[in-house]
Amino acid sequence: MSSFAASPAAVGGSSRAGDLFQLLRDGRPRTRAELAITTGLARSTVAARVDLLLASGLVAAVGEAASSGGRPPSRFAFNPGGRVVVAVDIGATHGVVALTDLACTVIDSHRRELDIAAGPRVVLDWVVAQTREILSANSRAFGDLAGIGIGLPGPVEHTSGRPTSPPIMPGWDGFDVAGFVREQLEVPVLVDNDVNIMALGEQATEWPEHDNLLFVKASTGIGAGIISSGRLQRGAVGAAGDLGHVRVPHAEEVVCRCGNTGCLEAVVGGPAIAAGLRDRGVPASTVRDVVELVRAGDPAAIAAVRQAGRDIGTVLATCVNLLNPSIIVIGGGLATAGEHLLAGIREVVYQRSLPLSTAQLRIVASRATDAAGVLGAAMMVIQSVLSADAVERLLSA
């Protein structure tokens, strides 16, 4: 074999403190001697790097190893409580601000009703005030804040942190959300759309072994978050994952709010299902109404949700052929209606997708459920601020 060949110990070849930290992120405590052996670095270099990481709070001493005589050596490990993250999940009619540690564990969380149409200044002023309050209520210094992650209910250009033509967010188009918050709080601020952060939260906390995950939110609207090769895929302008306006075959006469006809969302979005039930004499207008009818055993509602699953499945069969995920996670309000939605989805995906792609494919309901957004907003910040480069910059500042 040539020395060009791949080796899993790549990180060991590096001498930066940021890379040493990546090694410690698995949480396993190691002595300085163990770190020197694993990385191939001189013990004096390891000692200096560990001192830097201890001073930053990102790494802590966690007990002692057995001694072979003399003073027992200390062990060091990633210290998830060393910094905190504020995670914000904004919906059309609600907002959640949560405090997490660097392991994405929620320490505290506040939820309130709000109207996204009040505009960015009103909503973000609340986010800023709530950030200060939640830090103070949990006795954390402002300097402990590693960053703020914000999820919004519309398309976002992730690199700039600005919403782009969001349909249900009047006043937000092009607004510098990241800049507005950063100006007041002076920490990194990362912004993305709600379905992307739900995908990230679901994957990071519930399915970390799946590098190719498709998260589908089925509620008033229909959207998807795509994780391929372990990374959230946002597309060229942050519009990836918009399944709601894919055409479904048997509904070409249905007009969608987007102006096209036959869109998935116009057929299986909560309001569309409710309207179909009203036509059959069953009173319903929201996703919640539909879910309650299903739970109460209403046959028309059960049939409608099962058919919605089949229609979503038609579009997901294409997604499976295209992306070859190992798991599809269904979240959003409609997914709380029990197994009926998933049964419809599975029926069509396993019939229509290629055997090679479905041989090991799982289709499951969201486990993170309501918390997915907040967990993903936190994870977005954690992945960014704990990267080798970010830690290296922090330590050399």
Add this chain to the structure above:
Amino acid sequence: MSSFAASPAAVGGSSRAGDLFQLLRDGRPRTRAELAITTGLARSTVAARVDLLLASGLVAAVGEAASSGGRPPSRFAFNPGGRVVVAVDIGATHGVVALTDLACTVIDSHRRELDIAAGPRVVLDWVVAQTREILSANSRAFGDLAGIGIGLPGPVEHTSGRPTSPPIMPGWDGFDVAGFVREQLEVPVLVDNDVNIMALGEQATEWPEHDNLLFVKASTGIGAGIISSGRLQRGAVGAAGDLGHVRVPHAEEVVCRCGNTGCLEAVVGGPAIAAGLRDRGVPASTVRDVVELVRAGDPAAIAAVRQAGRDIGTVLATCVNLLNPSIIVIGGGLATAGEHLLAGIREVVYQRSLPLSTAQLRIVASRATDAAGVLGAAMMVIQSVLSADAVERLLSA
């Protein structure tokens, strides 16, 4: 701003020779002093790293900078000719073996007819013999060979280098292609399917500014290669990009070779278009026949190809909503029939996809055409062996 904030100069924070090499890969010559300033490293460290890179052949001295008195300082740059790559593109009935440098420039290329059904040993023995021959014919030592990249006409599990249930490759299922070649030649061997490597070749050589590119091969079969966030996406088992068996709405009675009905490939694959033309009294049986009829101005053939474009467009509209690429490149035999195929595709994609996703979307014909496979096979090897980690391992070996 917190020191956690992102910085574009991340590579400058690193002190590995492999990282210094990444800086030089842009081809711009730099003096040791310039490298020290850009990276923030000590000049003695830079000098030692540059010596290692010079010895490896990956970097070369390329003339001198202006002197401010005394001996003028040398400039150093990436040396694409320092090593070579063998790139192999195997189709159902042909094989190409090419020699390239590390900048993906083709130095020499041999093509011959072969039958993939002869099985892996026969075909790969030819690849091994041809590799030795092309090195010798171009006066390159075997030690100059950085690796071999192989494209195959079927699904491949990229991590293991084995075909998985390939429909047109009898005898190849599960065969250890990478291992078989590596055993005889002892260099890194990377294997992928033909459409993935075409996507890679097209993107790397013609559209490097597009990090989100969808490559579609329209020929006897229909397939896609997906590049998202600058990386080829293979999916969980290497089956990503299989557009050929997505159902198209108006063709539910057409039976496909996969056993399902209404698959895109069964409607717009070359043989299907030819069969449609025969039904109308126009003699045609292959993709080449269809292309020649279009070029000769046959109205039925032109109409058939335009309609094939619309059908492909229906599926691509979904891909655009899902992946949000900035460019779709159409290759394969059918794409050589002039603008008719692309016109049909554009017609439907721009009608059916979301305005946000199509505002800056380009839909173009392949530029790399027949060379895309070989260029991609070379690029697959180059990306792997010139990564910071791989170069670091090479230098410290």
